Amino acid sequence: MQAVDWRAEARAHGIDLTRLPQHIALIMDGNGRWASRQGLPRLIGHANGHTALRRLVHGCAELGIRILSAYTFSTENWRRSAEEVQGLMSLLARSAREELPVMVRNGVRILFSGRLHQLSSELQAILRRAEQATQHNDRIILHMAINYGGRVELVDAMRAIAQKVQQGTLCPEQIDEQVIQAHLYQPDLPDPDLLIRTAGEQRTSNFLLWQTAYTELYITPVLWPDITMEHILEAVLDYQNRERKFGGVPAGASAR
Numbered sequence: 285m286q287a288v289d290w291r292a293e294a295r296a297h298g299i300d301l302t303r304l305p306q307h308i309a310l311i312m313d314g315n316g317r318w319a320s321r322q323g324l325p326r327l328i329g330h331a332n333g334h335t336a337l338r339r340l341v342h343g344c345a346e347l348g349i350r351i352l353s354a355y356t357f358s359t360e361n362w363r364r365s366a367e368e369v370q371g372l373m374s375l376l377a378r379s380a381r382e383e384l385p386v387m388v389r390n391g392v393r394i395l396f397s398g399r400l401h402q403l404s405s406e407l408q409a410i411l412r413r414a415e416q417a418t419q420h421n422d423r424i425i426l427h428m429a430i431n432y433g434g435r436v437e438l439v440d441a442m443r444a445i446a447q448k449v450q451q452g453t454l455c456p457e458q459i460d461e462q463v464i465q466a467h468l469y470q471p472d473l474p475d476p477d478l479l480i481r482t483a484g485e486q487r488t489s490n491f492l493l494w495q496t497a498y499t500e501l502y503i504t505p506v507l508w509p510d511i512t513m514e515h516i517l518e519a520v521l522d523y524q525n526r527e528r529k530f531g532g533v534p535a536g537a538s539a540r
């Protein structure tokens with residue numbers, strides 16, 4: 285198959301390569317609907333969703349995106365059937381194990397966020413190995429949220445901060461946004477510039493609550509397994525046509 289030059293494609297779409305979002309967050313919704321529309325089991329939808337993610341990681345790396353944060357398994361997803369939960373965990377383990385050599389070769393750094401200690405010890409070991417083996421890669425970061433919830437992340441941060449206050453190493457007056465940021469799962473990652481949600485739902489579903497305060501949202505009806513780099517380019521173009529004000533006034537606006 286002929287490799288596509290995504291930077292050339294982006295230019296052809298009218299995208300300014302000097303103003304790419306550096307961090308894109310992904311809510312990968314619609315795997316189940318994709319499967320049921322074709323009369324297939326939900327797990328086939330997740331397997332195809334996984335293929336779609338893999339495609340995007342390599343395409344986005346080539347385009348010049350620095351970080352992808354993918355909402356892979358939420359703290360609410362345990363409510364699904366045992367078969368589906370088990371299937372997702374197996375897919376995750378297989379992917380982290382089997383694709384590791386390709387990720388290492390392609391310069392992908394893998395990071396995981398969430399209450400990982402609640403996963404099986406075998407899966408935890410596989411995830412740790414993937415993080416360690418890719419820790420020096422810097423072409424793109426694939427940040428996967430697993431057993432993740434934005435509220436739970438804040439609860440964990442607050443607990444860690446409260447402990448320091450109790451131990452006397454931090455005063456309540458010192459707690460500010462920087463201190464809270466420093467206690468998140470990935471304190472060094474910049475906030476997402478753009479959040480893409482597939483399958484049409486208009487909400488952020490407890491994903492990166494703190495980090496998406498000023499993130500641009502892009503919602504597409506495309507079901508996750510059908511997503512391609514073409515859709516990502518459309519989202520990036522839409523993002524570039526917006527003006528990010530961060531609560532200020534537009535650049536060049538009159539003071540009156």
Ligand code: FPP
Pocket residue numbers: 312313314315316317318330331333334337355356357358361372375376379380483508
């Ligand atoms: C939401 O679709 C998707 C998930 C809960 C799982 C996301 C996981 C993947 C895309 C696979 C990613 C890769 C690995 C390595 C596991 P849904 O099932 O809620 O879809 P529906 O709303 O149509 O039912």
